[in-house]
Amino acid sequence: MKYVDEFRNSKRVLKIADSIKAITPHKSINIMEVCGTHTQNFHRFGLAKLLPKNIRFISGPGCPICVSSQRYIDTAIILSRRKDIIILTFGDMLRIPGSSSSLEKERAEGANVSIVYSPLEALTIAKINPDRKIIFLGIGFETTAPAIALSIIAAKKARIKNIFFLTSLKLVLPVMRYLLLDKRLKLDAFLCPGHVSAIIGTKGYEFIAKKYKIPCCVTGFEPLDILEGIYLILKQIRSNKPEVANQYTRVVTKTGNLKAKRIISRVFKKSSADWRGFGNIYNSGLKIRTEFSLFDAEKVFPNSLAAFTLESTKGCLCGDVLKGLINPDNCPLFGKACTPDNPVGPCMVSNEGACNAYFRYR
Amino acid sequence: MRSLRMCLGIPMKVRKINGDFAEVESGRLLRTINIQMLSGLKTGDYVLVHVGFAIQKVDPQRAKETLRLVDEPRTF
Numbered sequence: 001m002k003y004v005d006e007f008r009n010s011k012r013v014l015k016i017a018d019s020i021k022a023i024t025p026h027k028s029i030n031i032m033e034v035c036g037t038h039t040q041n042f043h044r045f046g047l048a049k050l051l052p053k054n055i056r057f058i059s060g061p062g063c064p065i066c067v068s069s070q071r072y073i074d075t076a077i078i079l080s081r082r083k084d085i086i087i088l089t090f091g092d093m094l095r096i097p098g099s100s101s102s103l104e105k106e107r108a109e110g111a112n113v114s115i116v117y118s119p120l121e122a123l124t125i126a127k128i129n130p131d132r133k134i135i136f137l138g139i140g141f142e143t144t145a146p147a148i149a150l151s152i153i154a155a156k157k158a159r160i161k162n163i164f165f166l167t168s169l170k171l172v173l174p175v176m177r178y179l180l181l182d183k184r185l186k187l188d189a190f191l192c193p194g195h196v197s198a199i200i201g202t203k204g205y206e207f208i209a210k211k212y213k214i215p216c217c218v219t220g221f222e223p224l225d226i227l228e229g230i231y232l233i234l235k236q237i238r239s240n241k242p243e244v245a246n247q248y249t250r251v252v253t254k255t256g257n258l259k260a261k262r263i264i265s266r267v268f269k270k271s272s273a274d275w276r277g278f279g280n281i282y283n284s285g286l287k288i289r290t291e292f293s294l295f296d297a298e299k300v301f302p303n304s305l306a307a308f309t310l311e312s313t314k315g316c317l318c319g320d321v322l323k324g325l326i327n328p329d330n331c332p333l334f335g336k337a338c339t340p341d342n343p344v345g346p347c348m349v350s351n352e353g354a355c356n357a358y359f360r361y362r
Numbered sequence: 363m364r365s366l367r368m369c370l371g372i373p374m375k376v377r378k379i380n381g382d383f384a385e386v387e388s389g390r391l392l393r394t395i396n397i398q399m400l401s402g403l404k405t406g407d408y409v410l411v412h413v414g415f416a417i418q419k420v421d422p423q424r425a426k427e428t429l430r431l432v433d434e435p436r437t438f
Contacts, residue, residue: 002388003373003408003420012432022438037369062369090413118414120396140413143369147415150398195369198410198418221371228432250425251371251410251418260399260417352369 003250007222008045016227017050023234024052030186031055031233032179032324034172035193036063036352037221043361045223051230058185058324059354061175061275062193064139064168065092066322066346066353069274072168073098074306076137079166079297080111082304086129087113088122089137092350095343099309119151119165126155126163135297138167143195145169145286146260149267152288152295166297167288170273172196173204174284180212185324189215189233194225194248199264201256202244209242220248267292276346277319318345321354328355335359371410373420376403386411 033039039059061067077098080087094104107113122136138148155163192205197218205216215236219229232245246252273285288296317331328334338344340356347353374386384397396415397403409416
């Protein structure tokens with residue numbers, strides 16, 4: 001078993017789609033898929049066509065590039081203008097519009113900005129460019145946080161003096177709690193993110209089922225996984241017994257990856273964080289601990305931090321899309337002024353952004 | 363394309379372990395990844411790879427169980 005084809009088998013997929021049809025109640029059901037990779041795969045594999053029309057999927061805030069604050073992007077742009085700095089980042093970040101520029105535009109003007117696959121590459125690049133300051137843009141959720149943490153530990157151990165991390169790491173549970181308190185949303189269930197849960201486990205979601213009576217299912221990313229996750233949610237809705245189901249048992253346990261969690265807390269501490277569309281949410285992010293502050297770009301380059309700016313540019317409704325209040329095609333810019341080739345907001349830039357997935361696969 | 367889907371994890375097979383690192387494969391794709399987040403990894407295990415790090419082992423028994431549940435007849 002290679003864990004891909006078996007979970008894309010069309011016979012199985014159609015069989016689950018039939019089971020879903022058999023148990024879907026005749027009322028409108030709103031399911032939020034929290035993770036951007038779910039959004040992307042849901043559209044990429046055309047799963048919407050297999051499901052009853054009364055199930056509505058709402059894309060959640062699980063696209064890290066989309067929820068990064070304007071201030072974070074502006075700071076990266078300011079730093080990229082310094083001749084002594086090399087910016088390293090994951091791909092999608094390049095085209096995110098800042099207040100007045102983007103990393104892609106700065107690169108065209110001569111800034112040194114490169115795309116890397118792994119934060120570990122940043123360490124190698126730092127070693128071969130001792131006269132340059134290397135800044136890695138560390139964005140992501142709990143899935144990515146331990147990778148960034150291990151890279152920071154490795155940099156300290158190897159005594160690399162010219163590498164710095166500008167981080168915008170976010171936590172899924174606090175933002176889910178925030179969404180539950182928004183009465184406009186009328187959520188019936190959460191499809192919980194499989195790879196965040198590989199790290200944090202299923203236990204952390206229990207308050208959602210217990211206190212808010214909202215069914216949850218931790219779900220994998222192949223078509224079979226996603227449909228089975230929806231089936232397990234509908235079963236809960238039908239029996240009116242909310243719980244945290246785990247569809248992705250081959251990867252996710254109740255307590256998650258304890259070693260990874262320990263690595264995260266060794267390097268980071270919880271702190272409030274700014275989310276596009278949401279504002280500041282208490283204890284929803286991770287900041288680098290003081291013992292690693294030599295690697296913290298915010299501490300090392302305090303004069304390059306951008307000022308706080310309002311995010312809504314030119315009628316962009318990314319904030320409402322991220323909160324699940326509107327579908328991407330409800331935005332007046334969607335598909336007209338804002339397309340993947342010429343994006344106005346981050347939700348259209350990132351592969352995982354809801355607007356991008358809607359545009360490409362609908 | 364080196365664009366990243368943020369929480370994307372690819373199941374890859376461990377070919378060789380070298381301290382904190384391992385050589386892994388998926389089809390013709392070969393990579394060296396960091397395995398510090400996992401313990402007790404063996405050659406032949408499948409791991410989920412995210413931004414150059416193995417974030418979790420894939421459990422073959424559980425995977426079979428998931429498929430078995432799907433393949434079973436369902437009554438409503």
